[in-house]
Amino acid sequence: MSFFEIKKISKRFGGVKAVTDVSFTVQEGEIFGLIGPNGSGKTTLFNLISGFYKPNAGSIHFQGNRIDGKEPHQINRLGVARTFQVVKPLKRMTVLDNVMVGAFATATGPKEAKAIACETLDFCRLDHRRKNLAGELTIGDRKRLEITRALATKPALILLDETFAGLNHAEQDDSIKLIGRIRDSGVTIIIVEHIMKVIMNISDKVHAINFGETMAEGTPSKVVSHPEVVRAYLGEPYDHHA
Amino acid sequence: MKKHTFGIVIAGILAVAPLLIDNDYYLHLMILALMWVVIGSAWNLLAGYTGQVSFGDAAFFGTGAYTAGLLHDHLGWSPWWGLLFGPITAIMVAVPFGWICFRLRGAYFALATLALNEVMRHTATIMDGFTSGMAGVMILQSFTSKIPYYYIALALAILSVVCVMAVMGHRSGYYFLSIREDQDAAESLGIDTHFYKMISLAIAAGLTGVAGALYMNYMGFIDPEVVFSLHDISIMAILVGIVGGVGTIYGPAIGAFVMVLAQELFRTGGFGVITSLAESTGNASMITIANNMTQAHTLGFGILVVLVIRFMPNGIAGDWEMLVKAVTKKR
Numbered sequence: 001m002s003f004f005e006i007k008k009i010s011k012r013f014g015g016v017k018a019v020t021d022v023s024f025t026v027q028e029g030e031i032f033g034l035i036g037p038n039g040s041g042k043t044t045l046f047n048l049i050s051g052f053y054k055p056n057a058g059s060i061h062f063q064g065n066r067i068d069g070k071e072p073h074q075i076n077r078l079g080v081a082r083t084f085q086v087v088k089p090l091k092r093m094t095v096l097d098n099v100m101v102g103a104f105a106t107a108t109g110p111k112e113a114k115a116i117a118c119e120t121l122d123f124c125r126l127d128h129r130r131k132n133l134a135g136e137l138t139i140g141d142r143k144r145l146e147i148t149r150a151l152a153t154k155p156a157l158i159l160l161d162e163t164f165a166g167l168n169h170a171e172q173d174d175s176i177k178l179i180g181r182i183r184d185s186g187v188t189i190i191i192v193e194h195i196m197k198v199i200m201n202i203s204d205k206v207h208a209i210n211f212g213e214t215m216a217e218g219t220p221s222k223v224v225s226h227p228e229v230v231r232a233y234l235g236e237p238y239d240h241h242a
Numbered sequence: 243m244k245k246h247t248f249g250i251v252i253a254g255i256l257a258v259a260p261l262l263i264d265n266d267y268y269l270h271l272m273i274l275a276l277m278w279v280v281i282g283s284a285w286n287l288l289a290g291y292t293g294q295v296s297f298g299d300a301a302f303f304g305t306g307a308y309t310a311g312l313l314h315d316h317l318g319w320s321p322w323w324g325l326l327f328g329p330i331t332a333i334m335v336a337v338p339f340g341w342i343c344f345r346l347r348g349a350y351f352a353l354a355t356l357a358l359n360e361v362m363r364h365t366a367t368i369m370d371g372f373t374s375g376m377a378g379v380m381i382l383q384s385f386t387s388k389i390p391y392y393y394i395a396l397a398l399a400i401l402s403v404v405c406v407m408a409v410m411g412h413r414s415g416y417y418f419l420s421i422r423e424d425q426d427a428a429e430s431l432g433i434d435t436h437f438y439k440m441i442s443l444a445i446a447a448g449l450t451g452v453a454g455a456l457y458m459n460y461m462g463f464i465d466p467e468v469v470f471s472l473h474d475i476s477i478m479a480i481l482v483g484i485v486g487g488v489g490t491i492y493g494p495a496i497g498a499f500v501m502v503l504a505q506e507l508f509r510t511g512g513f514g515v516i517t518s519l520a521e522s523t524g525n526a527s528m529i530t531i532a533n534n535m536t537q538a539h540t541l542g543f544g545i546l547v548v549l550v551i552r553f554m555p556n557g558i559a560g561d562w563e564m565l566v567k568a569v570t571k572k573r
Binding site: 050052071072073074076077081082084088089090091092093097098100101102104105107109110113149150153 | 411412413416417419420422423424426427428429430431432433434435489
């Protein structure tokens with residue numbers, strides 16, 4: 001039994017096939033990259049995994065539980081957290097309160113939730129913003145808040161949806177370090193990302209999709225040299241020294 | 243304790259108020275205002291904190307009122323039992339409604355509450371074998387003095403403010419706010435948003451049901467047009483919340499007193515000032531104003547809400563500091 005497995009999953013919206021027969025397996029402790037052109041179905045896959053969409057066919061398994069068809073909140077409680085590509089800060093709540101909402105997943109009361117939240121804010125280096133309203137944050141901090149809040153629910157698997165988009169280089173480097181720390185803390189990661197530097201640096205395995213179908217899967221260097229991936233997504237072969 | 247000082251001081255003043263105000267008319271207004279504190283706090287929990295705007299609070303208010311009245315009519319029980327059973331029946335109306343209608347979001351949910359309001363009003367009118375229909379329900383009041391009603395209303399008002407405060411300090415409170423801010427984000431953080439919206443609705447319905455039962459006991463007469471009234475109960479609940487301050491603990495309490503005062507101002511023609519002015523001066527336009535003012539409260543409330551939303555979008559409690567600054571600066 002694998003840690004996380006998607007078996008031949010398909011999702012249609014009316015006549016549009018968003019995802020067709022995609023299968024992959026993620027091992028515990030891995031950083032699993034998901035790449036593909038815009039509209040290739042990456043976010044749809046995340047919505048399927050996290051329960052916001054129900055698949056038309058196929059199944060999703062996590063730690064021995066079949067999770068497709070379950071509600072998003074049930075899937076979170078089973079240990080799968082997610083962030084949103086278009087960030088969803090709880091704007092009129094403070095950063096601390098945002099994270100506390102997540103922390104209540106395992107906390108018995110407000111005191112414990114606050115302790116977990118502060119710990120997670122420290123871990124993600126966002127503690128200096130704890131008293132700010134989430135609506136006041138810059139995009140970089142908002143992206144980080146998404147991760148912090150999701151981590152506060154103490155997941156075993158976290159889905160990161162383009163958490164690097166819109167970040168400057170310094171922020172990108174910070175986020176790469178953060179993702180390393182998350183992995184080291186024992187959380188498995190599936191990451192959707194367009195910035196190839198990130199994918200190449202941190203992923204153990206990469207899965208490339210186009211038009212909702214699998215193009216290639218394997219180590220990052222193998223996938224970026226796959227001719228179809230180059231043609232459909234990268235445009236030119238990935239230069240490791242660029 | 244410091245943050246509760248304001249509430250404790252106000253509660254203390256209200257507790258001794260009847261000793262200072264030996265006037266049935268003013269006590270009557272105070273009792274109504276305290277009843278509106280209960281309804282406003284309930285509306286605020288659901289709409290202000292959970293973000294589920296209700297246009298149908300009268301459904302729960304009327305259910306509470308009818309429970310008190312009908313327990314007496316059919317079973318001969320004291321209508322005071324309504325304070326216990328009113329909230330239970332209101333919750334029994336709220337839960338199936340919420341279970342179905344919380345699939346709707348935003349304005350669509352608000353429209354559903356509006357429909358519930360009308361369904362309940364028509365039900366109470368049509369089932370006249372059970373509810374006496376338009377003839378209404380009449381009971382004999384327990385007390386001739388206003389004082390006992392005042393203290394019961396005060397106790398319920400304090401109870402509802404404390405109840406909202408307690409809920410908002412705990413897990414459910416954080417969940418309510420997160421649902422208001424972003425339902426999908428809340429869901430992704432493991433919150434059963436449908437369930438917690440129902441909890442919020444149930445608490446709101448329960449409190450509103452208590453207020454209804456109090457109304458039955460205090461006024462001694464109800465009919466469907468009064469307790470299931472869209473504009474006198476449901477809309478008034480919204481006005482209390484908005485004027486006082488949406489999503490604030492004390493806002494609905496402040497809004498309740500302001501709105502009851504405003505309502506009375508219109509009903510009595512500026513406490514009789516306009517009327518006497520019109521009589522003494524014989525000024526034609528003054529007479530027109532005096533004649534129409536008693537019916538113009540809807541217009542007046544509309545203008546009041548426009549002004550509040552324009553100048554104090556967070557209500558009196560929410561924009562209190564701004565209000566203080568504006569007043570002190572001018573001096």
